[in-house]
Amino acid sequence: MTxxxxxxxxxxQGARILLDAAIEHAHNMGVPQCIAIVDEGCNLVAFFRMTGSRVLSIQSAQRKAMTAASTGKPTGGLDPSIDLKLALATNGDMVNIKGGAPIVVDGQVIGGIGVGxxxxxxxxxxxxxxxxxxxxAQRS
Incomplete structure (x- = not known):
């Protein structure tokens, strides 16, 4: 028994790499974003709100990161008919909105990133x- x-x-340092890369990419796209990074327990590790991003996206970015870390899957892929049930069942902590992705290393979900x-x-x-x-950076 194990x-x-x-x-x-x-x-x-890993969170900073993610955050810096997301900020750079959003800047190059010309789309100001809110970026949240959580660990495997859905605890906020890093957050940045770019000038011009939407205030409501502060929360949605965090929820996307939490959902991706919890499920191990990108957000927004569930049947839209469960959106309300998902929100009610998780007290609003999980969302079915595109923009979240799990951070996976060697098959282990170590966190999530959410962008909004x-x-x-x-x-x-x-x-x-x-x-x-x-x-x-992991391979370097």
Whole structure:
């Protein structure tokens, strides 16, 4: 019987790589964003609100990150008919809105990134660009 397991943890340096890459990509797109990064327990590790981003996106970016970390899947892919049930069941902590992605290393979900203030596709593009930079740094 195995009673413990090794766990990979997101560091502050890793969160900074994600945050910097997301900010750079959003800036290059010309779309100001709110960017949230959480650890595997959905605890906020890093957050940045770009000038011109929407105030409501502060919360939605965090919820997207939490949802991605909790489910291990990108957000926005569930049947829209469950949106209200999902929100009610999780006290609003989980959302079915595009723009969140899990941070996965060696098959382990170590956190999530959530981006908000653009279209769902723009938000997801920024999240994926940040993840690509993070994974590149992992290999270095």
């Amino acid at each position: 009673t413990t397991r090794q766990a990979i943890k997101l560091t502050d 203030s653009g279209t769902g596709e723009q938000d997801l593009e920024v999240a994926n660009a940040a993840l690509a930079r993070f994974m590149s």
